[in-house]
Amino acid sequence: MLRTLLLAGSTILPAFTFATAQESSEQRLDTVMVSGLRPVPGDTLTEDIAILSQEDLDIRDTPFLADQLRAAPGVAISRSGALGGLTQVRIRGAEANHTLVLLDGVEFSDPVTGETDFALLSGLDLERVEVLRGEQSSLHGSDAIGGVIGLYTSGQAGLNVGAEAGSHDTFRGSAGFGMAGEAYSFGGAMAGFTTQGVDSAGLDGETDGSDSRSGLLRATLTLGQGWDATMLATYRESDSQFDSDTDFDGLLDDVDRETAAEQSILGIALAGRTGPVDHVFRANYNRVDRTNRADGTYTDSTLGERTKLAWSPSIAIGGDDVHQTLSAVLDFEQEDYERQSMDLAFGDPNQSQSFETFGAAAEYRAQIGRLSVNASVRFDDNDGAFENAVTWRAGAAYGFGFGGRLRGSLGTGVKNPTFTELFGFYPGSFTGNPDLEPEKSTSWEVGWDQEWDRFGASVTVFEAELEDEIYTAYTPDFLSTPDNRAADSKRSGVELAARWSPTRQLALAGQVTRVESSADDGSDEIRVPETTASVSANWLANEDGLKIGAALDYVGAQDDFNFGTFPSTRVTLDSYAMASVTAEIPVSERLAITLRGDNLFDEEVTDVFGYYGPGAGAYIGLRLR
Numbered sequence: 001m002l003r004t005l006l007l008a009g010s011t012i013l014p015a016f017t018f019a020t021a022q023e024s025s026e027q028r029l030d031t032v033m034v035s036g037l038r039p040v041p042g043d044t045l046t047e048d049i050a051i052l053s054q055e056d057l058d059i060r061d062t063p064f065l066a067d068q069l070r071a072a073p074g075v076a077i078s079r080s081g082a083l084g085g086l087t088q089v090r091i092r093g094a095e096a097n098h099t100l101v102l103l104d105g106v107e108f109s110d111p112v113t114g115e116t117d118f119a120l121l122s123g124l125d126l127e128r129v130e131v132l133r134g135e136q137s138s139l140h141g142s143d144a145i146g147g148v149i150g151l152y153t154s155g156q157a158g159l160n161v162g163a164e165a166g167s168h169d170t171f172r173g174s175a176g177f178g179m180a181g182e183a184y185s186f187g188g189a190m191a192g193f194t195t196q197g198v199d200s201a202g203l204d205g206e207t208d209g210s211d212s213r214s215g216l217l218r219a220t221l222t223l224g225q226g227w228d229a230t231m232l233a234t235y236r237e238s239d240s241q242f243d244s245d246t247d248f249d250g251l252l253d254d255v256d257r258e259t260a261a262e263q264s265i266l267g268i269a270l271a272g273r274t275g276p277v278d279h280v281f282r283a284n285y286n287r288v289d290r291t292n293r294a295d296g297t298y299t300d301s302t303l304g305e306r307t308k309l310a311w312s313p314s315i316a317i318g319g320d321d322v323h324q325t326l327s328a329v330l331d332f333e334q335e336d337y338e339r340q341s342m343d344l345a346f347g348d349p350n351q352s353q354s355f356e357t358f359g360a361a362a363e364y365r366a367q368i369g370r371l372s373v374n375a376s377v378r379f380d381d382n383d384g385a386f387e388n389a390v391t392w393r394a395g396a397a398y399g400f401g402f403g404g405r406l407r408g409s410l411g412t413g414v415k416n417p418t419f420t421e422l423f424g425f426y427p428g429s430f431t432g433n434p435d436l437e438p439e440k441s442t443s444w445e446v447g448w449d450q451e452w453d454r455f456g457a458s459v460t461v462f463e464a465e466l467e468d469e470i471y472t473a474y475t476p477d478f479l480s481t482p483d484n485r486a487a488d489s490k491r492s493g494v495e496l497a498a499r500w501s502p503t504r505q506l507a508l509a510g511q512v513t514r515v516e517s518s519a520d521d522g523s524d525e526i527r528v529p530e531t532t533a534s535v536s537a538n539w540l541a542n543e544d545g546l547k548i549g550a551a552l553d554y555v556g557a558q559d560d561f562n563f564g565t566f567p568s569t570r571v572t573l574d575s576y577a578m579a580s581v582t583a584e585i586p587v588s589e590r591l592a593i594t595l596r597g598d599n600l601f602d603e604e605v606t607d608v609f610g611y612y613g614p615g616a617g618a619y620i621g622l623r624l625r
Helices: 021-030 054-060 065-071 419-423
Strands: 002-006 048-052 075-079 087-091 099-103 126-133 147-153 158-166 170-180 184-198 208-224 227-244 253-274 277-294 297-318 322-341 351-368 371-381 389-399 404-415 439-451 455-467 470-474 480-484 489-500 506-518 531-540 547-555 558-562 569-573 576-586 591-598 617-624
Touching: 048 065, 048 439, 054 065, 054 126, 054 531, 054 547, 054 576, 065 075, 065 087, 065 126, 065 531, 065 547, 087 099, 158 591, 322 419, 351 419
Parallel strands: 099 147
Antiparallel strands: 002 048, 048 126, 075 087, 126 147, 158 170, 158 617, 170 184, 184 208, 208 227, 227 253, 253 277, 277 297, 297 322, 322 351, 351 371, 371 389, 389 404, 404 439, 439 455, 455 489, 470 480, 489 506, 506 531, 531 547, 547 576, 558 569, 576 591, 591 617
16 A cells, blocks of 8 residues: 655664664554654655555565555656666656665665666565655765665564466576574565567567576674664665667667676664663675677776765654754765776776765754654765765655644755766767866655545645756767756656545545646757556455455656657656556465566567667566565
């Protein structure tokens, strides 16, 4: 069931419950993890967050998280062709590298491109997803100018195993386990996925397949004296085939191109209390290595590394009538970038660069009766690479006795240029621009939420103005390069969401989003559909575990560019609606048969001009619960 709450904030250090996995899951039901420097009760927050619970994720049951996010208001997906191809997420019309993704509190994005390729987000054993929209730089810094997506892994005890096979020679398998004692919890998961895919160029040529493998370990240890430690480690690798424009006519050709990616993440946290002050210390490491090949031959590679250290103290004051919390964070981040290429015909593309940032932020929250208020401010010292930045955010909400809640917030955000934008080099087509300025944004939102016994709904109106937007410009010698726009870009829209549980067995949910996103010249931003919508139903038929889920996801028309003409011309990509159905049929107390169908209308799905996605698919599997 899609739970849309009237929520607020952002976090660099989301909630930490260093006890058993069961206690952690119970805390997540009552608080939002991604909304502040500490867990924030859902009925005290001032911004809108979409929460996808385990039941929501089971409805679509897809291998890739991006398809689950279609259920969240304000989210648009751009997949370059087949499953496993580059997959981007845009929130409220912002760019793909404007969204921060956290996996159990550790930043997931690629340090090279500054964005998360959601094709890597498969097999994570997730139990909950939180989607926070709007500028969140006042706590997170430059990577959260558009929003934050928090991913939380499952703490399920025991053993669970699943396998599935179906259309396009697709197979996926997973296994997870968890155990807990009085002073520890430990768990892990493994997953694999492979598909022959489809011809993403739409030329009925060879298919573009992909495969991925991943492993994850997590642990919690109670150290005594009120101190606890947690650890998260994950490794994933993927290989994806794709088509490219080899004859430079602006259209894809049916050729043999492949990208291999490896990602390693390690996060360690220590939490405890000294007197009235609660502390969280964190150390995170993220490494992404990508290698490209053409016709089986190495062409180039990129390596990005991010190391982050943080300390966050917090103190709570007051009682039930007036409760105040003051939290802060000091963090240090270093990002390293390397690029190697064999093609020196158009210049030397090899690069080795490094950035360092020191950040300091403070957050204040107060609950005074039915009134909730919060404010946060952050300073980032970019060590001379960019100008230093100050960002802020403030919000308030008031709850009425009849279940209604009025909320509003406003704030600023900043996004530093990425390594690719500054120093990227693709012979004969793209060159970076080391003189880029950071992007800056100001936004506000106002919303109303209504809760009755089995029904809840929300409406949110938002507007944002982006200064110095980074876009792709074209030089007289036909090269492309990033540049800052001369005037402001604007985004605005409205989000509607509702949920209803007419019976204990049936849950219904839906959302509709309208977004207007325009560049400085008034033209629509590309790959931002004006309308997105989804509806879903989850039916738990009986106590034995028989359940059926169904969803319909709609993506409206959106603009893109056709580079097959000179100069390039603007084109409109057709709207589409994708229907999916899942079922879990119990065979015994622990074993169940799974059925899944996606894109049942066999729609032609094109999110990026020239790339064609897979048609209808049907899959069958087994699950050990």
